[in-house]
Amino acid sequence: GLGGGGSGSMTIIPGTAPGFPPFETKQGGEIVGFDIDLLSAVVSNTDYELESWKDFEFSSLTPALKNDKIDVIAAAMTINEKRDESIDFTNPYYSADQAVLVRQGASSPPSNFAGLAGRTVGVQEGTTGASVVEKQLVKPGKIAQSKFNTYGNYVLAVEDLVNRNLDAVVLDTPVARTFVDRRAVTIAATYETGEKYGFGVRTDADDLTKALNDGLEQVRNGGKYEEIRDEWFAG
Ligand code: ARG
Structure with missing residues (x-):
């Protein structure tokens, strides 16, 4: 992940912890949910491209991020002071x-x-x-x-x-x-x-954090956020 540069596009590996519906669940071997659709929409507004999703237990996500096994956490992860000491977060996307x-x-x-x-x-x-x-x-x-x-x-x-x-x-x-x-x-x-939930990013990946924040703002302003929310939080 975070490779590329040069002429190719920069790819990022997303990680999540399924079993947290409707944010992320496994459906017939595939990981689906609000976080999956939201991050995909956000990234589509950036110069980055998502590789396939990797799943972990929730408590293993931060170590996986720090060890470069993934480049972004999308797991309904609450932004708090303790976590902020070891990773960075994007702006909030859900309460x-x-x-x-x-x-x-x-x-x-x-x-x-x-x-x-x-x-x-x-x-x-x-x-x-x-x-x-x-x-x-x-x-x-x-x-x-x-x-x-x-x-x-x-x-x-x-x-x-x-x-x-x-x-x-x-x-x-x-x-x-x-x-x-x-x-x-x-x-x-x-x-x-x-x-408040945010996407988790390594502390040395400021360009990615900024791109995700810009992408998130576009998703919010363009009505795509409501579309994805209504799909996963019907009723
Ligand atoms: N929001 C809670 C936290 O950050 C729970 C998140 C659990 N997420 C998951 N994908 N299992 O601790």
Whole structure:
């Protein structure tokens, strides 16, 4: 990636972490979703060209970027200070909070985030959902470490919720709403975090970051952003 120069076009390798619908999922071996379509549209407005997508577990994306296995992360990744210390982000392209997902018809579901105390909770490793549960509930001893379960992706966590191995899953609101549409689960509470997603880029790739920001602005101004959003967030 980031090769080329000279006469050829500069290619970049995109990386994502499927299992986070509708941002990225695997459909018959192919990676599809809002992030996939958005980054493709953004890059089509630049001098760069996308190579084929590589998939990783979410927690492996930043190392993959730093080790040059990929050139850009498009994985509904929240821009935050800690991550900003090791990678750069484009301007934000989507907003989210955290949701508490429970089984449909669960008896006495938590009525707010604090109500998760004493319950068995699942999260995806390395996510903002994982860190908010850890900081607010596990560290202060409100949830025992043994009742705090981390998964490689949220599809597995929701599966364990449906199978009654968990009381709740904590995850980004837009993804929680997608699981509500697809599985026998419901949102019991939300927790406002005001997260914003950005594409992740290496700190030494300022030209790419700038090109992606320009491309994103064009996608927003030209109406393409709404088109892609409506396709993946119907209803
Ligand atoms: N927005 C959350 C974060 O940045 C969750 C992202 C998970 N993304 C994924 N593709 N699994 O931590």
